[in-house]
Each structure stands twice: as structure tokens, then as C-alpha cells.
Amino acid sequence: MAIPAAHAGERSPGYLDAASSEPLHPAALEVLRGALERGHADPRRLHAAGRVARLMLDQARGVVAETLGVRPDEVSFTGSGTEAVHRGLLGLHRGRARSGRAIACSAVEHSAVLHAARWSGAPLLSLPVDRLARVDAEAAGRQVAGSAEPVALVAVQSANHEVGTRQPVAALAEELGETPLFVDACASAGREPLPVGWSVAAASAHKWGGPAGVGLLLVRKGARWRNPFPGDDRVDERSTGFENVPAALAAAAALQAVAAERAETAARQAALIDRVRAAVATAVPDVEVVGDPVDRLPHLVTFSCLYVDGEALVSELDRHGFGIASGSACTASTLEPSHVLAAMGVLTHGNVRLSLTRDTTSAQVDRFLAVLPGIVAGLRARVGL
Amino acid sequence: MSAVHLELDCRGQRCPRPVIELARHLGEVAVGEVVAVVTEDAAAATDVPAWCRLRSQEYVGQDVAEDGTPRQLVRRLS
Numbered sequence: 001m002a003i004p005a006a007h008a009g010e011r012s013p014g015y016l017d018a019a020s021s022e023p024l025h026p027a028a029l030e031v032l033r034g035a036l037e038r039g040h041a042d043p044r045r046l047h048a049a050g051r052v053a054r055l056m057l058d059q060a061r062g063v064v065a066e067t068l069g070v071r072p073d074e075v076s077f078t079g080s081g082t083e084a085v086h087r088g089l090l091g092l093h094r095g096r097a098r099s100g101r102a103i104a105c106s107a108v109e110h111s112a113v114l115h116a117a118r119w120s121g122a123p124l125l126s127l128p129v130d131r132l133a134r135v136d137a138e139a140a141g142r143q144v145a146g147s148a149e150p151v152a153l154v155a156v157q158s159a160n161h162e163v164g165t166r167q168p169v170a171a172l173a174e175e176l177g178e179t180p181l182f183v184d185a186c187a188s189a190g191r192e193p194l195p196v197g198w199s200v201a202a203a204s205a206h207k208w209g210g211p212a213g214v215g216l217l218l219v220r221k222g223a224r225w226r227n228p229f230p231g232d233d234r235v236d237e238r239s240t241g242f243e244n245v246p247a248a249l250a251a252a253a254a255l256q257a258v259a260a261e262r263a264e265t266a267a268r269q270a271a272l273i274d275r276v277r278a279a280v281a282t283a284v285p286d287v288e289v290v291g292d293p294v295d296r297l298p299h300l301v302t303f304s305c306l307y308v309d310g311e312a313l314v315s316e317l318d319r320h321g322f323g324i325a326s327g328s329a330c331t332a333s334t335l336e337p338s339h340v341l342a343a344m345g346v347l348t349h350g351n352v353r354l355s356l357t358r359d360t361t362s363a364q365v366d367r368f369l370a371v372l373p374g375i376v377a378g379l380r381a382r383v384g385l
Numbered sequence: 386m387s388a389v390h391l392e393l394d395c396r397g398q399r400c401p402r403p404v405i406e407l408a409r410h411l412g413e414v415a416v417g418e419v420v421a422v423v424t425e426d427a428a429a430a431t432d433v434p435a436w437c438r439l440r441s442q443e444y445v446g447q448d449v450a451e452d453g454t455p456r457q458l459v460r461r462l463s
Contacts, residue, residue, distance in 0.1 A: 288439065306439065307405050329400050329428045337400065337428040347435040348428045349401035383405055 014321040016368065018207075019161060019187065019300045019355035025209035028254035032211060035246035043235050043245060053245045057235060060245075063252035064216060067259045068194055076217040076238040077248045081186045081204025084215035085112040086119075087228065087238065088200040089182045092153045093120055095224035096180065100150030104143070106135045106157065106167065107343035113155050113184050114339075123149045127156070132292045133165040133344045141175025153180050158195050161187040162327055162340040162353055163291030163302045164273075173197025180223060188297060189216070190258040191266065199223040208258045209358065210251030213244055261358070266298040269356045272365050273301045276354060283373045290346045300355035302327065304341070305376050307385045308350030316375045317352070322368055325353045350376075387445055387458060390418040396454055400428035403457075404436050411442065411461050419445060421456040433457035 015023070024032075039056045041049035057077075065072040078084040093103060103117045104125035117124055125147055127140045135156055144151045154176055159166040166188075173181050173196070180199035188194075190208025194201060200223055205214035217238055219225045225238070232240040258265070273296075277289050286306035305313065310328025317324050327338030328351045337348035354368070391414050395403040403424040414420055422433055430447060437444040437459055445458035 286439070288435070306436070307401050307408065309401055329426075335399070335427065337431060342431040345431065345435060345438075347439070348431050349404065383402075385405060385408070 014364070015323040015357060016354045016360065016364075017323050017325050018357040018360075019353060020325055021206045021212065022209040023357055023359070024211060024250075025254040025257050025358075027257035028210050028250040031253040032246055032250035035249045039245040039249065043243060044233075054235070056245050056249045057243055060248040060252040063256050067252075067255050068189070068218070070194075070218055071221060074218050074220060076219070076236050077243055077251075078215035078217050078239055079213060079241065079244070081202060081207065081215040082112040084202035084204070084217040085110070085184055085186070086116045088202045088217050088219070088225075089113060089116045089153070089155055090120055090228035091219075091225040091238070092180060092182050092200045092223065093122060094226040094228045096152035100152035100179075102147055102149040102151045103153055103155065104140070104147070104151050105155040106140075108133050108135075108160050108162075108340045109155055109157055110161055110184055110186065111339070113157070113182075117155065122152070125151065127154070129343050131344055131346065133160045133163045133290075133340060134292065135167055135172065137168045137171035137175050140172055144176060144179060151179055153182050153199075155182040155184065158183055158185040158188040158201075159192070159297045160291070160340060162338060163344070164296035164300045165292040166295050166297070167195075169195035170197045190255050191262060191297065191299065194218075200225055205247070205251035205254065208255055210254035211247045214247045214251040216251075258358070265358050269360075270298040272356060272360070272362060273298065276301050276365060276369065277303075279369045280372065283369065284376050287376075288347050290341070290344060300353060302341075302351065302353040304328075304347035305350035305352075305379075306347065307383060308376055308379045310349055310351050312379050312382075313350060313352055313375065316379065317372075320371050320375065322371075325355070327351045327353060387419045387460065389421040389456075389458065390414045392421045392423055392450070392456070395422055395424035395426070395429075398424055398426060400426050400432060402426075403429045404432050407433065407436065407457075407459060408440075411459065414461050416461050416463065418461055420459050420461065421450070422459070423450045423454050423456045425454055429457050430455065433459065 041053040043054035102123040183198035183201040186204040189203035201218040203216040206212040289303040310326040311330040329337040434444040443460040
């Protein structure tokens with residue numbers, strides 16, 4: 001069988017959707033090739049091949065721990081970021097069963113967090129955000145303390161996956177005192193250091209340039225986490241199923257490489273995004289550039305164009321060779337607008353999220369900025385505006 | 386709820402159509418009067434208030450049309 005033929009724009013430089021998935025880092029590709037050849041065995045087995053797999057898994061765990069500044073025994077590999085979120089949040093909820101039942105989530109959490117919280121059947125508290133998508137740590141602390149139903153845990157992301165706004169995780173942890181914090185760090189892990197103050201956190205390798213199918217579940221030593229799902233007799237009691245050893249090692253290699261490069265990458269990307277924010281607001285009439293302009297992830301920006309159909313905008317940009325995501329209702333399988341944009345109270349239609357890969361160049365951003373005003377004007381002309 | 390001077394039937398329309406209709410027809414009522422956008426489009430509950438903020442018009446709130454379809458109410462300020 002053959003893989004689908006290459007299309008123009010499927011990779012950088014036309015691909016501007018790193019927040020959905022960053023192209024595989026060369027360091028990961030190299031390790032993956034080697035590890036696929038040798039990392040096939042069951043890491044629990046006592047034979048030579050098993051020991052090789054076990055060494056690879058331990059090495060992956062060690063590199064991840066060192067890069068993220070956590071202990072190796074706080075790191076578990078899961079089958080995806082979503083699985084890490086589910087196990088992390090629900091396990092913390094189960095571990096806290098004697099202290100409380102309710103789960104408090106920011107209104108702008110990733111749907112994986114919200115789905116897990118709803119699935120638990122627990123009473124839910126939604127922590128509101130401001131127009132920039134930021135949780136108010138003090139107000140959230142008061143809301144949690146004042147809840148009629150005792151709160152088992154609070155879920156707040158490190159930074160928002162759609163608009164980039166960073167959350168005040170450390171300040172919130174201070175406000176919460178004994179109530180533990182679950183932090184979905186999928187949008188920021190690798191790109192930025194983990195925030196402080198969490199008990200359990202989750203991350204996803206393909207967001208930083210590792211392979212898909214690898215998530216990280218991080219459980220602080222001493223955190224009350226209990227497996228919410230059936231146990232498994234694997235190397236690691238917090239994970240389930242046969243570990244994808246080569247992919248875990250490649251994910252660790254990518255994380256290490258991305259973290260080593262991030263001072264340069266983040267500064268370059270933040271400056272490019274500043275340029276996009278300013279240029280879009282100037283060159284496109286009736287546009288709302290959303291999210292915090294400064295205290296944000298370096299590589300992404302979201303804006304909404306009044307009177308424009310988000311699906312049509314994505315298709316037109318794709319036709320011009322740009323791969324870009326949208327939070328508009330017409331682009332979602334549910335036909336619901338992005339709950340993030342709705343919680344912020346900003347326009348949801350005509351929405352696009354541009355997110356830079358580590359290879360996106362200044363020239364590519366310029367080309368995007370050159371074609372965007374004409375595309376928006378053309379779509380508005382179609383509806384007579 | 387305020388008296389409605391113009392009701393826009395945007396049933397069955399999807400975003401951004403209801404907001405486009407609102408922009409087209411707001412000028413048909415006098416300043417101080419209210420236009421109602423009738424639509425089941427889930428985006429309208431966010432996009433109509435956001436449009437009012439961007440256009441400096443007043444978002445009055447949401448109620449329902451006679452058939453139960455949600456209505457977004459906008460007062461023309463300028």
C-alpha cells in the first residue's frame with residue numbers, strides 16, 4: 001500500500017496549524033527510526049530484547065523528567081494527550097473522593113477536560129474568564145471556597161489552545177490552598193516551562209513535534225491520584241496497555257530538542273505573531289484579534305472577521321496554500337461555535353487560528369498577510385457587504 | 386422585554402447569515418427602536434452581542450419568538 005501523495009501546503013511553509021499538530025522534529029524522526037528497529041519487545045520481560053525495550057522506556061522517562069523538571073516516577077506515558085487528560089483528571093477526582101465531589105473547570109478548557117468532567121457525573125462548577133480568556137485567580141478561589149458542594153479538584157489549562165492566553169496557574173494554586181489543581185499543559189508543553197502549582201498535569205507529544213499517539217500524565221509525588229479505570233500490570237501502574245516504546249523515546253527526543261531551542265524559537269515566533277496581530281487589525285476592516293496580546297503562547301493568534309463564513313475562509317486560505325484552523329461553528333462537526341470564543345464573548349464566525357511551526361519564516365507570514373485582506377474582501381463581496 | 390419594531394426571520398440560517406441580516410436591516414428602525422433576530426443558530430447568542438459591542442449598538446438580551454425560536458434583541462443607538 002502507498003501513503004497519500006504529497007500536496008502543496010501540507011507541510012511548512014504553507015502549514016500554519018502547529019497548535020493542532022507540530023510537524024515531527026528531526027531529532028524525533030532520527031530516534032524513531034532507530035527505536036522502531038530495536039524497541040519491539042515487551043519492556044516487562046526479562047530477556048535481552050525486553051531489557052532493550054525497558055531501557056528505552058526508562059530513558060524516555062528520564063529525559064522527559066529532566067526536561068520538564070519533574071521526577072522520573074512522576075512521568076507516565078499514555079496513548080494520547082486526551083488519554084492523559086482523562087486519566088489525570090478522573091484519577092485525581094477519585095483520589096479526592098473523601099474531600100469533595102465537585103469538579104471546577106475554567107470555561108475555556110479543552111473539550112477533553114470538559115468531556116472527562118461531565119463523564120464523571122460529578123457536580124460541575126464553571127470558572128468564568130474575561131474577554132482575553134483569562135481566569136481571575138482570586139475570583140476562582142472565592143467561587144471554589146463558596147461552593148455548596150465541596151470541590152475535589154480544579155482544572156485549569158497552562159495556556160489556552162485557541163487564543164494563546166496564559167492562565168495564572170501559580171496564583172490560582174495559592175488561592176486554592178489544599179484543593180489540588182489539574183493542569184492541561186497540552187498547548188504549552190515543550191514550548192514553555194511547566195507552570196508551578198499543579199498536582200496532576202497532562203501533555204501531548206505531537207503538539208511539540210513528537211509523534212502522535214504519545215501523551216504524558218504527570219502526577220506529583222504525594223498527590224492523591226487513584227486509577228479511575230481498570231488496572232493493568234504494566235511497567236507503570238498509572239498507564240494501561242502495551243507501551244509504544246519507540247514513539248515514547250522519539251517524543252522525549254523531540255521534547256529535549258524543542259526545549260533546548262525554545263528561547264530562540266519563542267522569541268522569533270512571538271515577534272512574528274506581534275506582526276500578524278498588528279497587520280491584521282490594520283489591513284482587514286471589521287476584524288477582531290482576540291486573546292492576550294502579550295501574556296500568551298508565542299506561536300499562535302486567533303482573529304474573527306465580521307460577516308465572513310469561517311468554513312469559506314479556511315477553504316480559500318487552503319486554496320492559496322495555507323493550512324489554518326478555525327473555531328467557527330460551520331467548521332465544527334457539532335455545528336456549535338467554539339466554547340472558548342463564546343466564553344470570552346467575542347465573535348465566533350469568520351474565525352481563524354494561525355499557529356506557527358518552528359520552521360515558519362518571516363517571508364511566509366508576509367505572504368499570508370499579503371493575501372488575507374483580498375480573501376476576506378472577496379468573501380464579503382459574495383454576500384454583498 | 387422591550388417592544389420589538391422589526392423582526393428578522395433568520396430561521397434555518399447559519400452563521401454568519403443572521404448577523405449579516407442584522408447589519409443590513411438595523412437602519413430600517415429609528416434610533417432607540419429594537420430589532421429582533423429570530424434564529425436557532427447557536428452562534429447568534431455570542432455573535433449578536435459581540436457585533437453590538439463592535440458596532441456600538443445596544444444588546445438588549447435574548448427572548449423567544451411565538452414559535453419558541455430564540456430571538457436576539459438589539460436596540461439601535463446610532
